[in-house]
Amino acid sequence: MHALTLLAALLVLASAPTAAQQQDFSKVQMKAKQIAPGVAVLFGAGGNIGLFYGEDGNVLIDDQFAPLNERIVAAVRTLDPGPVRFVVNTHWHGDHTGGNENFGKLGAVIMAHDNVRTRMSTDQFLRALNQTFPASPKGALPVVTFAEGVTLHLNGDTIHVIHVPNAHTDGDSLVHWRKGDVLHMGDTFFHRMSFPFIDLSSNGSIDGLIAAVNRALGLAGPNTRIIPGHGPMASRADLIAYRDMLVDVRTKVAAGIAAGRSLTQIQAAKPAARYGMPSGFVKPDNFVQAVYESLRNPPRSAGHSHGGTSHSH
């Protein structure tokens, strides 16, 4: 239960309105860091926020937790005095969408993949946390949704929001600034802080996760600045190392399954142990279990994702 408790603390503890009131945000500082012309990252509590700012208006990629709204607004104002016109949610989890209702009230248009709205519209049970998260209020729901993606033309740049199926969840999007050469990965990338969390009860999968990272690597150049969902800024080389870790663990778990081994036996062989992570937020055994379950019982809608091994050689 310890790992799950830690998971809950970081990932979702405050996504439910009641829980949000219990979590103490009073000491959270919002730090804005410019990473390209007109593009910044905001580190606070919850998922890293991407900010696209300039004369045509400001765009947020994710908006953390509701109690941080004023601090997010203040951080945006240090870079641009204009309002937030759009919020893009990379997926439905409460540490990425908790500010939606407030930003909607301030006039922002919330945008996300279709499944983000669907999941936020009803109570969600997260099996890994053994916890139910209540449906979001109407004002928090994305009002523009898409199946494959959407493109924004603002501030002299073009940003592509690209759905990647059945990865961390079934509603993930990558966000790519073409000129700015920045990529926001949402929670398809946990960087240097933990093994990734694959939300199986939201139809995430290891193969979709690997496909998402390969998609991102196809967009990224040698100098692309990569914003992970959680953790510090990353480079393309960091993302390649992460992809190789995912593929390696997936290959070992799949070999164990093919040899008829149980989950316990596969975990005992410690296929993820060589990848040290600074925090035990998702422990190696939890990650191996998620890979195992996702291979044994892939999400039904994952048939069109491209599998895990196509780029592994």
Ligand SMILES: [Zn+2]
């Ligand atoms: Zn998440």
